[in-house]
Amino acid sequence: MDNDTSPKVAAQATVDTSELIGRGNREGNRLFKEWYGRVSSGPERGEKAAYVFVMGSAAELLESFGFNLVLPEINGLQTAVRHVAEDYIDQAEGYGYATDVCGYVKADVGMQLRGGDHPMGRIPPPDLALQTNVCNTYIKWAEIWERLYHIPIVTLDIPGSRAGGRLPGRGHVDYENDLAYVRGQVDELIEVCEQVSGRRFDQDRLVEAMTHANSMTRAWVRVLDLNKARPAVFNAVTDGTVYLGVVNALRGRAEGADYFHDVVEELEYKAARGLGTPFEERHRLAFVGVPCYPIYRKFSEMFTQHGGIFVGSSYTWFASGGWSTGYEYDLSRPLDSLAEGLLVTGRAAMDTMFHVDRVLADMAEPYGIDGIVFHAIKSCRTVSSGLADSRRAVLEQTDVNALLIDSDHMDPRVVAEAGMRNRVDAFFEGLETRRLLAGARS
């Protein structure tokens, strides 16, 4: 990542500050509602729906075929934030899904059983589903749609890192073997897209989508990098989740590229003027995991009330599909580059879950991290299985405090708010004590 957090694009002196500050959140929410509206009304225009996931969506390719992307994880979290997830989960459990099955999956099953009824609109059934193996549950999830709707489901198999730190690159026999496999699957995906959409593959449309995606990727890397500023210019958990929504929903679209141009402008403006989040910044934190959506606002307040600001979040790495790596497509060889992008970013998304300790150790110093919050959630074994061990590894490598808490990102029945709050309070007491001791020593 670029260490320079100074403004790359000087905001105009004439800019309306009241309009600029917070624009990313306002516009993000507006675009999100528009996106849901477009998805919901797609069937009326004869448009087809492709169900995809945030990690490995191949959005640029599907966009080029005119599919409306449906992102079931985002549908799920929207039900949790709006406090209706339990209704959907109950319905899926009544259908037979066990209490220990992922809450996202069950919320989606509940929604499908209701004919797509969702707080943000009416989600159309899939005409096609594309899932990667970046999360194994994606594959099981897609099998549900296959059974419900008898649609083609395509697994885009992305071989991940074989071991921590073992990352063979271009020219290495293992990398080339993996890449050839993904490249071949891209061709097969195109065949399915042609059959389902009734359209021929259009390389120009793909390149157009990739151009927008490249612009978004550059901006995304810049956004994450800007939070090295002190104070941090955005909260990586709350603001970051809004940005993430646009990264995933509008990837490969002009409005997505325009949006991120504006977000960078806003955040550079803030960085140049030393403007932070609305909260006092006493402790710079990194977040690992998925936010606690059932009590989203209260969860954030548990930290901000103590002056804890999340300057980095593993969620922005893996849930952006690994686009925090900054991989940009080579537009002169679009399909080869699309395949490589899927491999590189998919692998990065996996690494930031399975080997997150390595990333955290690297970011602690440049981001000035005081503490790390590991949030394990019952639903997601992909993200959560290794957190206890990652925490232990990070503590061995860095000089930061770390907190591990458990809840869920969907199911309010699993969220023990009072107990979590007690642990968060104790964590901040530790941070304060540590600061006092450091002050006394110096």
Added chain:
Amino acid sequence: MGTHVLDDWSGLSLDELLRHCRDLVEDPDYPTVRRWREHGGKVVGHFQVYFPEEIASAAGLLPVKIHGAPIEARQGDAHFGSNLCSIVKTSLELALSGRLELEMFVSHPICDTARNLAAVWGRNVSYPCEILYLPQNPTSRHAATYLRGEYQRLQRGLEEIAGRTVSDDDLRRSIAVYNENRRLLRRLYEIKRETPWLLAVDEAYVLVALGGRIPREEHNRLLGAVLPMLEQRGTAPQDRMRIVFEGGFCEQPPLDLLTTIAQSSYVVDDDLLVGLRWLLEDVPTDGDPLANLVTAYLDHSSYSPVQHDDRKPKEEMLLRRIRESGAGAAIISAAKMCEPGLDEQVPYVRVLEAEGIPYFVNEFEENMTSFDSLQIQLETFIENVLFAGAEV
């Protein structure tokens, strides 16, 4: 390597042999692996479900199937969060407690927890730990080429551990040994299907499981002696329900649970340790041995909830298993916290209901110790099916 890791079992009766096998399988200190190491042998541990043991064996290494253990995960627990299956914790415990010493550990992308397991394991031991990325898109036209490359990569790593190269002839010899093992295991399951009163599910289980912790040459000799003894066993058939047990592809139910099931029914087929029986046919010993292993994995293999394959819809595969084994009912089980297993229970149950096949759903954990409740429920289920029609 011609190392023998079993005590001399010649002269033992069938029951004594089965008891001996059970003792070895239940021993979390892996005495057979220890003996292998005492003779200077090196060991590759591989997690569930499938691993191409032929390659490791061709390098002179002992491949050991790791599928948890009925032990307390004192250290393993601390490295994992809550809400996870037991098998990953007890498997890691085997390594951290020193019970199972390895030169290499391999996991597979069977589920999200298993992929994390490789990373956790790797952070806590000094030997190589990695994921063998078996293809999750097995029907891709490019899967075979990819998997052959992946097997070559694995072979290079194993050669490094073994300190020797592996020739094609080494591989062919190894494949031949495993073909013989496959033949014997197929015969074992034929006995279960055709004359289940001769072989209870827990007995069959220990005979299969032992193969995961001894050289296959030795396993072949053992099975070669045991199978004729089973065929001549004088046990009389009883009026018991023929059932299929589904849900043992990864974490294993406690042996006592299987014994409990065996007391009231004949398990005529199952997916217990299915990875050891994954390849359904002999692998050709001519031509390119790695390519032959690849073809066998992709095209001539069993099924499980952790592999999506359009050619093998799992509920249809279950129905086929039930019909081909002549079963009248199924136990649809899953390990606690096992996402793939729990997910699969739903379509299994729906298809069984549609087909009017009685089923019994349960969850298990490898460390559970009380089976009284299960026994009562199972007996009630069977009585309902046998005496009150299929209303369960």
